[in-house]
Amino acid sequence: MDAGDGRKVGRRRKRVLYNPRVTQPSGPAERPSDKVEPEESALIERARGGDRDAFGVLVDRHHAAVMGFLMTVGRDADLAEDCAQEAFLKAFRSLNSFEGRSSFRTWVSRIALNEVRGRWRWNKVRGLLSLGQGEDAEVDVESLRTDAGSSDELAALERRMELERALAGLGRREREIAALRLEGYALHEIAELLGISEGTVKSTLFDATRKMRERLS
């Protein structure tokens, strides 16, 4: 799988373009939900041919989840938005390298995660973290409060911020896993995305939720 930034994930192998008509070899870790759904594969095929509207449907379908987990990982709404946008643009440009071995959402999320990690490293180098974006910083939601159109939306935002304060006390890996899980990613999707086993995801979740409960109580 290509991580979207030119680096190959896993062992180097002969590049095979994704073809939904060809049955891919299924390993023990693969499940039916790992593969691209027929409707989604049709959209991907159209997008590969330059159909931006088809890719727009994929954006509508997955953008919220991608931006959602980036909010927690990146701790900044604007940064999350930028990284999500960059990830989708990179995905569109490198659709030919998408082999369909994982779901499209997992693939684009991996690109997004690389993007946000890269920016974090760059910020560290530039010393910007001293401006309040440390490892345990909370999500900057000031810009979101101004976007909240109703009291319900504001209340939902505040409730999520409570949870975010609990997430802020987690380690980087714990926070990534919890953020992905919260956005509805399946355990095997998280394992594939982070390159770890499903058992590690489960045990990390166990530790992470215990810490979160302690911080919330």
Add this chain to the structure above:
Amino acid sequence: MNHAAPERCRTDLVELWALWPRTEIPSALAARLDACPACREEKAAFAALGARSRPWSEALPARRRRRAAEAVKRALTARTAPRPAVWAPAVAFAAALLVALWSYRVPDVTVAPWRAAPPPRELLERRDLLEHLDLLQNWDQARALAGEGAQ
């Protein structure tokens, strides 16, 4: 509170928390958890945290969510569409400027100095002097040597 069978309970609890943020528990797992008082407490904590857990995709204000997705689609069109050749006039102007400068400089570069300012006729007539230019250049030194000899 102690667990009835610590190892078995831990396995069940890892399975339980792997379900988070969902709140439904498979009946078989729920039955095992209910058998242990400490696990029952964990089950209640699981339900409580699940109730407080909400994804950003739901908590983000709808306006922001829509705006962010639209921005991606706009960027997709802007960055992948052929860009208008806004640089073409600038390149044409720069090329014209270079040609003009070159044309202006051509006479200075190509005309030989002796054509621009020919040497005096009398100097050319003294060809014998030119052939022994090195001697003329050392004339002062030779004269000085000659003076020392005479003394």
